[in-house]
Amino acid sequence: MTAPAPAAGAAGAAGVAASGGMLRPPGSEAARGSVAARRFSFWYGAKQALTEIDLDIAPRTITALIGPSGCGKSTFLRAVNRMHDLVPGTRHEGKILLDGRDVYDPSVDPTTLRRRVGMVFQRWNCFPKSIYDNVAYGPRINTSLPRAQLDQIVEASLRRAALWDEVKDRLRQSALSLSGGQQQRLCIARTLANDPEVLLLDEPASALDPIATQKIEELIFELKRELTIVIVTHNLQQAARASDYTAFFYLGRLIEVGSTERMFTAPREERTNSYITGRFG
Amino acid sequence: MTSTTIERPGRTGGPGTGPPASTSARRGRFRVRITGSAIGDRVYGAAVTAFAICVPLLLLLIAIEIASAGWPAFRRFGFSFLTSSAWDPVKGTFGAAPAIYGTLVSSLLALLLATPLALGVAVFLSEFAPRAIRQPVAFLVDLLAAIPSVVYGLWGIFVLVPVLRSPVMPFLRDTLHLGGIPLFSGPAYGPSMLAAGVILAIMILPYISSVSREVLLAVPRSQREAALALGATRWETISGAVIPFAKSGIIGGIILGLGRALGETMAVTMLIGNRPQISASLFAPGYTMASLIANEFSEASGDLHLSALMAVGFTLFVITLIVNGIARWLVWQVSRSAGGRAG
Ligand SMILES: Nc1ncnc2c1ncn2[C@@H]1O[C@H](COP(=O)(O)OP(=O)(O)OP(=O)(O)O)[C@@H](O)[C@H]1O
């Protein structure tokens, strides 16, 4: 369906060496929020979902994970902030490094990890509470800030999620009274309130109409300046438009990764080519 | 009616596939089918409506029947029937206040004791219990509801009451120095408001816990994930996201339990001491409306006595209705303030 889309302004990070392997935009060595997988494998019971994934994600970039359904994109994403911890029967091998430190190290507290690595899900999952309480949820459980400071965080997070103007007069209303696109941005705001370094997005726009999708994309593009973003998407145009790097997963393996521009114009692997030209998927 | 419209295309089988010429013919057949199903719908609808009307009608009939039977007592004693403590069939004076008080206090006590326990059981079973013991434990808890009331009464007399008399009551009064509070003062009778409250708590626990367990299990995974992904611990996820989401359902379960407690007769009659007095102490015997009726109905001495018992029955009926009304309203408030699933 999709022709190899020219990565319209996507691989915008000018000067990035489109070399596939090591992804290091200039000047971001010091920035926090780098994610790396080292021979990472993952099992649901006896079923292997990921096989020896090696992937480097540089700080303050957008990396799109693409691939056919069931290839392990969500599994990988959830492994980064250890959302699998509570799923019985799962296990892993290898490492996932956040700023060089294995997130599965016994000394890592998963709740601290999840504050640093925020996650937004496919289906918006606002709490049936007020808009304010939704955004304040993270800061409230993780800190004990005075009210005024909490107000500030809520406002700043809603602004970062480009939602402030739409909700500033109705912060006390239920989050469920918002539209789908607004709820999804509220979920992003709620995650941002924790001030994470990495933002994981699992098909954040797949249930939204085109206009809401565009808003989310613009928002993600804005956020890139402040944090590392990993986004799973089935929408190849979206991947091409919004991301710096694209990683193609297939049957639990990472087939190819590189700058989005190169991946969509000159994929090295035949399977990548087939997928992005819509010959399977 | 509307349902016919919705089902129309499906029933006639792929209206989109036929050639355009046959459209009108198909439409003709269409209509016949609709009429046929519409008649069926109408009959079915009428039948169901009739059944649905029957139930409130029955309720109304019962209410009227009891009210009219109790009317002589209400007329004779007026409002003091509800406020007076003098219940003396021999002198022919009837005041139901101790029974009303006893019903409300024993039920409230049961609720206070059972709710935290039932919630704990529900949370454990839905969140923490290993899969292997989940079903068996849930089954055993539910089994509490299957034990006949009279068996609870027997157990209460032979086990609960002796244990309450000593060590529980002296412990509360003397060891914990709660004796200064009227609730825990006075001599430790065996049969008492406390005994009734405890047995009621055990009896309503399965109702509250199984309703709560169901609603907790029905909380979408996405809600738990949302909280976890924001850095909540497992406990914070449960207390801050799962339970609030299930709140209105849990309140519904508590109300169900309260309804049971208000009307429970046999076990309470065996344990509460059956003394028509209002005592501030939970250690003292009391009476409930249900046990009053059960105790005296068979040997009612005269028309006024009988009428007074009917009046008590009617009062119990009304109180139950009011409590349920309040409960409904509470559930509605909670789900509305939580954002109303309906939007
Ligand atoms: N909880 C689970 N238990 C067992 N197997 C699972 C579980 N979740 C996912 N899987 C399996 O792991 C594989 C990868 O699933 P995953 O959800 O990561 O795919 P995905 O790439 O995100 O797919 P999609 O694009 O449809 O979301 C699939 O084969 C799936 O069936």
Ligand SMILES: [Mg+2]
């Ligand atoms: Mg997925």
